[in-house]
Amino acid sequence: MKQSLLWRGLLVWACALAATGCSLLKVSVSSGDPLPDETLRLRTMTRGFYYDLSSGIAAAADSVVAASPRAATQLVAIRWKIRATRAAVEAAMQSDPEVALADTWILCRRMNEAFAQLPDSLLFGAESSIAREAAARFERRVARLSEQLLPADRQRLMERFVGEYVAAHPRPDDDGAAAPNTLLAWFEFLRANGREPSYATGSISEVMADVSDRVGSQTRQLANSVGWSRQMLEIRMQQDSLRSRVEGQLDSLERNFGRLVAVAEHLPGLSEQLLEELNLQAGQLIGAIDSSMASAFDDLDRQRVEIQHYVSTEREALVGQVQQAADEAVQHALERIPAVIGRLLFYVVAALVVLLGLPFLVGFWLGGLRTRRQSGRQKAPSGDDSAPEQGGGSPDEGRSGPGE
CATH class of the missing domain: 1.20.5 (Single alpha-helices involved in coiled-coils or other helix-helix interfaces)
Structure with a gap:
């Protein structure tokens, strides 16, 4: 009974102490483990190299366009600029920093090897050296970047992986096109060499910043591609059949005008009639040219509006997905x-x-x-004294007898 009361008292006392100490508790919602400084540095430097790579490709292509008088070479250079920059943003803007660096390295090596093997006739003609020098420079820079950012053993593994992957996967039909995502191949390569890949994604703020950076880069790349596609359309318009027909008609008019001048010197009346017909034909020709140019620019403006609408829709969808992911993460944290x-x-x-x-x-x-x-101890002495008292009595009892 006493023990049960004791336990009840202890339980009540512990609950009271816990209730009074609740104000000392501090509850915090974990937002995920932040990425290590080395991983963040690898991601930042890889994406910084992407910006230099994209601008370098665009500058090399613009130099080829400016130096070449042939429209076919100009179109090939612009097409290379669009595809190579698209491949660069897909490679460098991946969530895993090591995979992003490996894919960017694969892209630069594949582009350098392709330009070194192809003859000038299949590249940019006399201006092919501009693209070759740029591709070689990009591969050297990404190799130095890997040496600066990765430990020595990790860098050697990635260099061997890039070489084996490029050798095992021949270059695609389009020079500078993006290689397949190498995330699974890189992880399997690390495990085969006794290394464990990193699966950390970072905190919520780091994930949000990563998604925002990727969306912004893709949007800028799409806007640049639209502008470069318009440049290709303008070059084609200068070389299409409409211009050839206009030039042919102008040459025909020039010849007819020369004959009319010769006839007008002898037949004034006939020359006036011919001049009226000539004015009518010239007016029809000018009207046809104006309508054709107006139709072409209307189509171009319509395509620009459609592309802008598509970009806005995709951006809103991506922002919505990001917001939904953030809400789900916060809701999951609050539920726990x-x-x-x-x-x-x-x-x-x-x-x-x-x-x-x-x-x-x-x-x-x-x-x-x-x-x-x-x-x-107290009971033991009292038991010893009682034995003599029972046998012969105490001295005090003997002395008190006569008095009584």
Whole structure:
């Protein structure tokens, strides 16, 4: 009975202490482990190299366009600029920094090897050296970047992986086109060499910044591609059949005008009639040219509006997905708060019971043991004195007899 009352008292005391100490509890929602500084540096430097790579490809292609008088070479250079920059943004803007660096390295090596093997007739003609020098420079820079950012053993592994991957996967039909995503291949290569890949994604803020950077880069790349496609359309318009027909008609008019001048010198009346017909034909020709040019620019403006609408729709969809992902992460974190608080209260109560209740029980048991020992010692002497009293009586009892 006493023990049950003791346990009840301890439980009530522990609950009261926990209730008074709840203000000392601090609950925090984990937002994910942040990425290490080396990983963040690798991601930042790889994406910084992408910006230099994209601008370098565009500058090399623009130099080829400016130096070549042939429209076919200009179109090939612009097409290379669009495809190579698209491949660069797809390679460098991946979530895993090591895979992004490996894909960017594969892109630069594949582009350098393709330009070195192809003859000038299949590249940019006399201006092919501009693209070759740029591709070789990009591969050297990405190799130096890997040496600066990765440990020595990791860098050697990535260099061997890039060489084996490029050798095992021949270049695609389009020079500078993006290679397939090498995330799975890189992870399998690391495991085959006794290394474990990193699966960290970073905190919520780092993930949001990564998604925002990727969306912004893709949007800028799409806008640049639209502008470069328009440049290709303008070059084609200068070389299409409409211009050839206009030039042919102008040459025909020039010849007819020369003959009319010769006839007009002898036949004034006939020359006036011919001049009227000539004016009519010239007016029709000018009207046809104007309508054709207006139709072409209307189509170009319509395509620009459609592309802009598509870009806006995709951007809104991506932002919505990002917002939904953030809401789900916050909701998941908030749903785990009650369980975390319950566990903390349980651990606090258990700790208080163990730290405070156990010493109290030990002290209570030791006090009872000591009390029982003292009681036993007091009873032992009183038992020894009672034996003589029962046998012959005490001296005091003998002396008090006569007095009575």
